[in-house]
Amino acid sequence: MSESAPVNPSNAEMWLPGGPVEDWTTDYDIRDDAYVENPVPIWAEMRDKCPIAHTDRLGGSWNPTRFDDVREMAGLVPELSSRQVLVMPPPAGMPEMSRYEQQIAAAPITADPPIHSWTRRMLLPTFAPKAVLRYTEFTEELCHSLIDGFIEKGECDGAVDYSQQIPPRVIAHMIGVDPGMADTFVEWVNGVLGEGLNDPELRVRTRDELLTYLNDEVNSRLEDPREDLLTELLHMELDHPEANITPAVVVGIANLLIVAGIDTTWSSIGSALWHLGTNPADLQRLVDEPELMAVAVEEFLRFYSPVTMARVAEQDVEVGDVCIHAGDKVLMNFPAANHDPEHFENPDEFIIDRARNRHVAFGSGIHRCAGSNLARLEMTAAIQVWIDRIPNFHVSDREPMKWAGGQVRGPRIMPMTFTAGTKR
Ligand code: HEM
Numbered sequence: 001m002s003e004s005a006p007v008n009p010s011n012a013e014m015w016l017p018g019g020p021v022e023d024w025t026t027d028y029d030i031r032d033d034a035y036v037e038n039p040v041p042i043w044a045e046m047r048d049k050c051p052i053a054h055t056d057r058l059g060g061s062w063n064p065t066r067f068d069d070v071r072e073m074a075g076l077v078p079e080l081s082s083r084q085v086l087v088m089p090p091p092a093g094m095p096e097m098s099r100y101e102q103q104i105a106a107a108p109i110t111a112d113p114p115i116h117s118w119t120r121r122m123l124l125p126t127f128a129p130k131a132v133l134r135y136t137e138f139t140e141e142l143c144h145s146l147i148d149g150f151i152e153k154g155e156c157d158g159a160v161d162y163s164q165q166i167p168p169r170v171i172a173h174m175i176g177v178d179p180g181m182a183d184t185f186v187e188w189v190n191g192v193l194g195e196g197l198n199d200p201e202l203r204v205r206t207r208d209e210l211l212t213y214l215n216d217e218v219n220s221r222l223e224d225p226r227e228d229l230l231t232e233l234l235h236m237e238l239d240h241p242e243a244n245i246t247p248a249v250v251v252g253i254a255n256l257l258i259v260a261g262i263d264t265t266w267s268s269i270g271s272a273l274w275h276l277g278t279n280p281a282d283l284q285r286l287v288d289e290p291e292l293m294a295v296a297v298e299e300f301l302r303f304y305s306p307v308t309m310a311r312v313a314e315q316d317v318e319v320g321d322v323c324i325h326a327g328d329k330v331l332m333n334f335p336a337a338n339h340d341p342e343h344f345e346n347p348d349e350f351i352i353d354r355a356r357n358r359h360v361a362f363g364s365g366i367h368r369c370a371g372s373n374l375a376r377l378e379m380t381a382a383i384q385v386w387i388d389r390i391p392n393f394h395v396s397d398r399e400p401m402k403w404a405g406g407q408v409r410g411p412r413i414m415p416m417t418f419t420a421g422t423k424r
Helices: 035-038 038-047 066-072 099-104 116-128 129-148 158-175 179-192 198-225 229-234 246-276 280-289 288-301 373-387
Strands: 052-053 060-065 155-157 309-313 317-319 322-324 329-332 392-395 403-405 408-414 415-420
Touching: 035 403, 038 052, 060 066, 066 317, 066 329, 099 116, 099 246, 116 129, 116 229, 116 246, 116 373, 129 158, 129 373, 155 158, 158 229, 158 246, 158 373, 158 408, 179 198, 179 246, 198 229, 198 246, 229 246, 246 280, 246 288, 246 373, 246 392, 280 288, 280 317, 280 373, 288 373
Parallel strands: 060 329
Antiparallel strands: 052 060, 155 415, 309 329, 317 322, 392 415, 403 408
16 A cells, blocks of 8 residues: 555444444454443453454454464554554544554554654653653642642542542653643643544544644644753654654654553552552551552553554464454454463452563553653552542542443542541
8 A cells, every 4th residue: 555545434333332232252242331430341251152253343353362362462563553543443523644644643663664663762761761861859749739629628539639630740740841721732632532432523523623623732832942852852863764854754753652551550550559459457467568659560560451452354364273364454462461370370359469571561562652651650649649648548439330341441430438637
């Protein structure tokens, strides 16, 4: 296919809900209420009966649930392309994009080699283990100030008032845009990845707003360079023969940092607090044994892995006993892989001090999460500051819990009640 050929067919019918799921192995639906609420038993059923499940819903996709299959598929580059990481077909009204435009839309996550290798290299220095440490103080202070806002009340929404507030502010601080935009970033992420997946009109409108904003931010730095990440990316000189850093590439990277850096981490922080707020024994252990925090964070990541990205096959490939045909979509089900009993002892049991925990919550292969050091830092700060200030809390039934499903799963409404809180 040529570089400029449109590869973005829209089909409004694909968006229609397909009714209740009768058979999870041949007709799964990632928007189904049971799947959103608790996908773990459904993955177990798929793994037992048909480890690479298929559905015709949403334009059709494959869903591998075994660790080895997911890891093998993540290594199938370029056979499985990342230029469409959402399994949902693009809604009507979304402009058609060339292959090149698809790849830089949110590079490096949407890019294949060679574009992938140089766009990823643009980001690596910023996210190196030592480099992210500079955000520790900012993140801890932010967590304290959020808690200051509700500690007197003895209750809050742990998703809306806390988890959701942290990553957008860290990202705004990091890329150098107005921190007052944090709430708008949350709305945009919801429009692009959350509610927007069930509402094509919202998805198109949100994408336009986000890209207009980022284009303006990037263009303003072309005229007026600043001391921030966007300026640094625009003027970066990479020793790579294929590198071609344009404003559009930087807009795509900023788009990814907002979309990939926000609801992923907010989901992980929220799931960790949900776990501690519904499992008092684990909460008590973490309060009494703070040295467990690093291993506990890995178990939160494994058990409640939030991210499932998609691939599109460029050619026919065989994995296990299925043939994935050119043009088919595949969901990289890292969360299901993390519950595979062939790789994890008692995978459906949360073991706060699990010793062997080589999970794939951050993916596997060339696209493995570039922001994992920052994500771990944010999770650690958010959980530690919370349990230091609010060591006694539980998820209450004041209003129903709400989980987001789709390709990024985590709590979106989570009523919390606490009896004792510590002032600063
Ligand atoms: C707990 C939070 C997070 C989780 C679970 C997570 C998970 C993932 C996963 C599974 C992938 C691989 C996707 C694929 O194979 O297609 C990925 C890629 C990526 N993530 Fe994260 N992520 C998190 C937080 C972050 C943060 C905070 C940032 C940066 C601000 C970030 C930036 C990226 C980037 C740039 C990539 C693309 C890497 C590449 O394609 O080479 N992530 N993430």
